[in-house]
Amino acid sequence: MKVTRLEDIRRWRRYLHKNPELSQKEYKTAAYIRAELDKMGLTYETCLDTGTIVYIDGGSQDTIILRADIDALPIREMNEIDFKSENDGVMHACGHDAHASMLLGAIKEILGLKESGGLRVNVLGVFQPSEESFGGANLMIREYDFKKYNIRASYALHVNPDFEEGKLVTRLGPIMASCNEFTIDVKGRTAHVGLRENGLNALNACVNIYQQIEAITVYDLDCKHTNIIHVGKMSVGEVMNAVPENGHMEGTIRTYDSGDFDIIKKRMEEICSGLGLASGCRVDLNFKEGYPALLNDACLLDLVEEAALKTGASFEFKKEPYLLGEDFSFFSELGPVNYSFVGIRNEDLGYTTGLHTPTLQMREEALVYGVDFLVELVKAYCN
Incomplete structure (x- = not known):
């Protein structure tokens, strides 16, 4: 200077x-x-x-x-x-x-x-x-x-x-990576734990969605690419003796390749749609696209x-x-x-x-x- x-x-x-x-x-x-x-x-x-x-x-x-x-x-x-x-x-x-x-x-x-x-x-x-x-x-x-x-x-x-x-x-x-966010809202049906067959369990749906989302980077993307799909917040249920009715998840996606991001979005949509059918719960997935990768x-x-x-x-x-x-x-x-x-x-x-x-x-x-x-x-x- x-x-x-x-x-x-x-x-x-x-x-x-x-x-x-x-x-x-x-x-x-x-x-x-x-x-x-x-x-x-x-x-x-x-x-x-x-x-x-x-x-x-x-x-x-x-x-x-x-x-x-x-x-x-x-x-x-x-x-x-x-x-x-x-x-x-x-x-x-x-x-x-x-x-x-x-x-x-x-x-x-x-x-x-x-x-x-x-x-x-x-x-x-x-x-x-x-x-x-x-x-x-x-x-x-x-x-x-x-x-x-x-x-x-x-x-x-x-x-x-x-x-x-x-x-x-x-x-x-x-x-630096692209930075995008997502939320997943699950709506089941509550029931007394003693009559749980009358409910639709949002907790089970959330757990299954989480596990399958975590597997995307292993089974759906090029293993030589670095990607992160991270659920950092989850809240499910209302009281301990009732079938959980409501679930909410929040997370972030980090990637360098726009093609990988497209695959992630598609697979997440398929997972949420499939788990909605399997569980009987309504599953709403929303993306908030943030910053593109810095190249x-x-x-x-x-x-x-x-x-x-x-x-x-x-x-x-x-x-x-x-x-x-x-x-x-x-x-x-x-x-x-x-x-x-x-x-x-x-x-x-x-x-x-x-x-x-x-x-x-x-x-x-x-x-x-x-x-x-x-x-x-x-x-x-x-x-």
Whole structure:
């Protein structure tokens, strides 16, 4: 970094960490980001109330997107630090405070590059709300006219305690999974346990549906593909001495292959229909499609590796993708995308706990690599 100071990153990140806000409620967060952009002399557009889009004109026909998410999670922080969350029960447990800070730092650096005459590509800085729920990327793309720019590529970073400080990581193809949800409602008929032959047992139906759904990944899908069908919530029955009448199940499906997802949906529909007939219960299956899989484009990979190495960080290609969801995948509708990780693991300080935990912590020094990486990506388009 030549223009941005470590103190800037620390100040941004710690303010945001201290003042986290949930999806679609990031009003103070957005106001703070916009105030910092005002200090840089930049104008910006708003989207979805709390989304902010800043355009830096490099005098080019081409534009690249740098995106950061800004929302927090409904988690009560357990870190004892002087910038601990003051919004009880809400925490930046996924590092979006760091993401926004890295993008602010990169924007400040890019302005310095422009002042020196070295910027020859247009840059869109996108501060995106509601990544943790509601699919804010999808909503932004539907509301904001990104197509008025010639988008060459979109880039995003995520801090990751799986990797040591000073490491940048990406991979070719799938890096994050599609994330879809389902609910199953079973309606039987109650009866006294002493007259159970008069009832239709929703519990038996739910148990059988669960067992058969769990078998789909074993018997219906390519065993070389990684897929998850997970029932995380089930409630059945009313009282202990009656035939259970009502059952409810909720779960998630994670996959990288749209063909696999189609097979899963078809098999689940067949299972629920068949168990409805076998049990006599009414079985209602509903899907809520969420985020598509995030696939890194091959055409950006060499550029990403070169940019990462220029930061002085060590660079790694991840062997296996994560089965986590990420709505940055929607940006692939605008053109090629790349999603990479910034290592924040520091075992000497005990910064080893995972994302979405109440003790996630990091040093701001680790974020310098992320700022430099974003700037090197921009420079790659200026040659």
